[in-house]
Amino acid sequence: MSDISPARSNPEPGGTPPREVDWLLADADWVLTCDAAMSAIPSGAVAIEGDTLVGVGSSRDIRSRFRGRNEMCLKGCLVAPGLINTHGHAAMSCFRGLGSDLPLERWLTEVIFPAEASHVTPEFVHYGTLLSCIEMLKGGTTTFCDGYFFEEEAARAAQESGIRAVLGQGILDFPTPDQPDPSRFAERAEAFLRSFPPGESRLQPSLFCHSISACGPETLRRVKSICRESGILFQIHLSETASEVEQVIGRYGTRPVHHLDRLGILDDRTLCAHAVWLDREEIDILAARGAGLSHNEESNMKLASGIAPVPELIGAGVRIGLGTDGCASNNDLDLFSEMDMVAKSHKAFRKDPMACSAAAVLRMATRGGSAVLSHQGMTGGIEEGWKADLIVIDLDQPHLTPLYDPISHLVYAAGAGDVRHVWVDGRLVVSNGTILTLDESRIMKEVLRIAGKIAGAS
Ligand SMILES: [Zn+2]
Known part of the structure; x- marks a missing residue:
């Protein structure tokens, strides 16, 4: 399911208590790391502190190491680099x-x-x-x-x-x-x-x-x-x-x-x-x-x-x-x-x-x-120590069902309209398909006003 609900941290009994981080995103069907080997982690999770990815791995591993001040369960979703x-x-x-x-x-x-x-x-x-x-x-x-x-x-x-x-x-x-x-x-x-x-x-x-x-x-x-x-x-x-x-x-x-x-x-x-x-x-x-x-x-x-x-x-x-x-x-x-x-x-x-x-x-x-862009080692991959620029794709849709190969899906089947959440520099900027940082309707009105002048002149 694509519904986003809180994930639960799961510390190992008797182990070190999990580190508290800004975001814990867990239980994603896939985390596509786009690392050097283009590897994909099934049932994956990421932990974000500030602007940085501090944990990337299986949900079980990441939940044992981190607890999020904000947590999301991403069952039915794929996480990829922005x-x-x-x-x-x-x-x-x-x-x-x-x-x-x-x-x-x-x-x-x-x-x-x-x-x-x-x-x-x-x-x-x-x-x-x-x-x-x-x-x-x-x-x-x-x-x-x-x-x-x-x-x-x-x-x-x-x-x-x-x-x-x-x-x-x-x-x-x-x-x-x-x-x-x-x-x-x-x-x-x-x-x-x-x-x-x-x-x-x-x-x-x-x-x-x-x-x-x-x-x-x-x-x-x-x-x-x-x-x-x-x-x-x-x-x-x-x-x-x-x-x-x-x-x-x-x-x-x-x-x-x-x-x-x-x-x-x-x-x-x-x-x-x-x-x-x-x-x-x-x-x-x-x-x-x-x-x-x-x-x-x-x-x-x-x-x-x-x-x-x-x-x-x-x-x-x-x-x-x-x-x-x-x-x-x-x-x-x-x-x-x-x-x-x-x-x-x-x-x-x-x-x-x-x-x-x-x-x-x-x-x-x-x-x-x-x-x-000379951003290597910083963006374009989901790796520990890299910037937290992430996108979440909702897989729970007819055109993305079933899924055998997440890379093939992302390139040949998914579309821009399938993006549900986006983080840039550790900040959630798109949530459930809505931009959080800007007033979308006001900006469209301003562009339409400018376009009216262009159309009137041509
Ligand atoms: Zn150009």
Whole structure:
């Protein structure tokens, strides 16, 4: 049964009394640890103290060691690490579905860039990001990596929501809603970094150069240098379409990965989104430099950008996480449908059902995503000493009955609507499918008000 009722601690007679912790979650049908071996614990339990997982194991073991100030019996449920969305533009949920069914270049230049020039304000970013945080948290995503304008507002929204986030200020070589004079990009970047931290260890700043097409070599070099000095993540869209690669070759005489490598951009604190069009040499360079990739299959499919060489990238040892991209090109932030689509599309494209396994996809959505955000050893797994970022799936439903393989279920059968409870940093932020940290109906009303202006102008 999926009903949540108090669990009972069960100390060993005559043994050490159980340690009191903030949360004891026991009797889950399965705890999917997503550890290095992707192991699953039947009849599992976890103990949370503060922001940290202090106990992970069988219910019998954990109940003998811990007593919770708050306890839940999770019979009929599966516990998994919170999912990690490694690429998106959260504020763009205000543009959800705008300009569907166009190729990337036309969609950007005819629809998105003009809409951004007219409508993107601090208020747009604040409410759009709040809406996205609600969608992500209710759908089991506990960390997201973002890149947009007025990113201070995205940080404020993420802080209010309780989600974990890496927030990248967008940088381009042409006027943007928050930087009309592109020559002052470094000042804008530094002002954003000075505005951090907003007082939360869950939030980290980042800088996001839009793409090689939108950022010249000097901009890329300078922004990467600021990132290195500050010890933060550098983000960029890379080789999303074949025509983008041709443009880069035409302008710089070399393919995009070589171009970034010559500029000294690629290292383990660089995250490249999409990376659809790569040759063998580029894959080897990405692996050798330790650069991270965000694979955005649904966005790549919707914009007909192509199929990224994910099996080759995994085989070469390139670090990969999953991302949804912005709502306008997906058109949701659902990592469950993303996992399902990633596994199936690579199988279909290769005509090989073993091309991309459910375990490989779940690894990308959890510990793989954690690694590309430099959160390894902290999030993306249920392990003692790691952050308590957890989701609980209600298994007591027709489409999840019966269950032989919990990893297969999570990737191919479960959906965002099956998420019942979510903890981030040890804090319960979604309970019985309801967001506890934000006023969902008020935020939807504010977004509808903003959308009314966008619809009126188009
Ligand atoms: Zn993007």
